Amino acid sequence: MRGRASTRRAPLLTVYAALVFVFIYLPVVVLILYSFNRDGVGGFPPRHLTLDWYRQLFADAQIWDAVVNSLIVAAGSVALSLILGLLAALSLDLATFPGKALFRRLVLLPLILPGIITGLSLLMFAVFAGAQLSLLTVFLGHGTALISVATTELFAGLQKLDRAQEEASLDLGATPWQTFWRVTLPNLKLSLFAAGLLIFTLSMDEIAITFFLIGRDNTLPLEIWGRLRRGITPEINAVSTLIFAVSVALIVIWYRVRTRGLGTEAQELLERP
């Protein structure tokens, strides 16, 4: 027998893999670097490093209004999609009803459809229902689209649980309601926390659906989008750097929490987007 396949050397492949990582990360590294460049977004090499763009950013009231709007929308979306996603996951797990397969596909659809389709459908619905476009429509759009993420995450969480506890609880005379509050929900705490983090990040970053549902008040990505049309400045690099840093931190925590105590095989199954 030769050595295990996973430990053999393949220098060319290693170099290639490293280059792919460079391709994935270099653009963002460049973006971050130029947020400190006094002379603007382009040119090479970056000279005269400065924090001025960050100072300008922190004094920019419009950006911070947009940040607050985004936070409100994201917090609302987390609550809405977690509640409905949890119920949908329980329903997919326990119940059988006609059209269940269709229901499952429909819930997951926003995850695989291009954002413009979901965004425009919701726009037509808003107009049809006579609703004014505002942060409320954005919140309903995010909350609804992200039920898909909540459902997949929480359904996976349910599969990891030791279901005998629920059975025991029911057999010992607890009502389903008591069992839900005292057994199922506490056991899902970590999954709920992790799903909430992911949904929060996705809502804060969302642009394709928001684009069609936004009213007068901008979310942060839409505020940035509007400015890009007027020309780019390192201030946008600065705010992008902060968005990137916060997103990466949240996603890393999400990943760590979710994979805690899981075998690698279960992990892989979960990570198919």
Next chain:
Amino acid sequence: MYSRGYKTLVSLPPLFWVGLFLLLPYALMLAHSFWAVRDGVLVRQWNLDNYVTLFSKPVYVGVLLRTMRIATSVTLCSLLLGYPLAYYLSFHAGARKELLYQLVIVPLWVSYLVRGYAWKTILGSKGVLNGFLQYLHLTQEPVAFLLYSPFAVVLMLTHIYTPFVVLPIYATLEHIPRPLVEASEDLGAGSAQTFLRVILPLSIPGLLAGATFAFVLSLGDFLAPLLVGGASGTMIANVVQSLFGAAYDWPLGAAISVGILMITISLLFLSERLEKRWSFK
């Protein structure tokens, strides 16, 4: 073990919500595609004119073909970058596997806008890449064709969707029983032969899933063309977006959206069938 009442109680709210806020809006889009606009007013009169326009006007067909070309290029490029990376992670990464895997997951979920904007600053005529080329005296004048071209769109979308392609391929590679690979090598197959006749065929379901994601999501993208595509990089979703905006023809826009939706759903369906056929059990 749970009572029927409990199951019903749990199922009703999400069923109701999804019916009202997803099914109804998608149905409304389908309905709009059979309506019309006359003198700037939406008329709810059922007809097929939008679909006739869609297939008879060369403009729309042309943009759709360009969109398909861009989406195909993105898919091929993402596979070309993503497959070897997934293969490396699964078979050669050793102790670094866990860390490197995380390095693929993280950008997958991190801001589309930030990553797209990065390319805009790199490719512009006064951008970082041009500055770099002039700094090395490789070019005297800024190279203008980098930004605002189909090339830029393909580059940006490949950058965004490569991690999407890596994950499902990696997952199928991890499921290949290692004794199979070792048996092939022990029986005298070289590593190229083992790859082509054992590993590659077994990883086809993941490859299909990754390719479908990349293709479908590129097909409906409208932000990359706006950011880095310019006029020559316009895609079908930009046509939809302008029909819903300044051009004000929602029914025609809805018809094109339904077209995108149909292509998307049939591709997902097809790839699901093929994945099943190729999957190793």
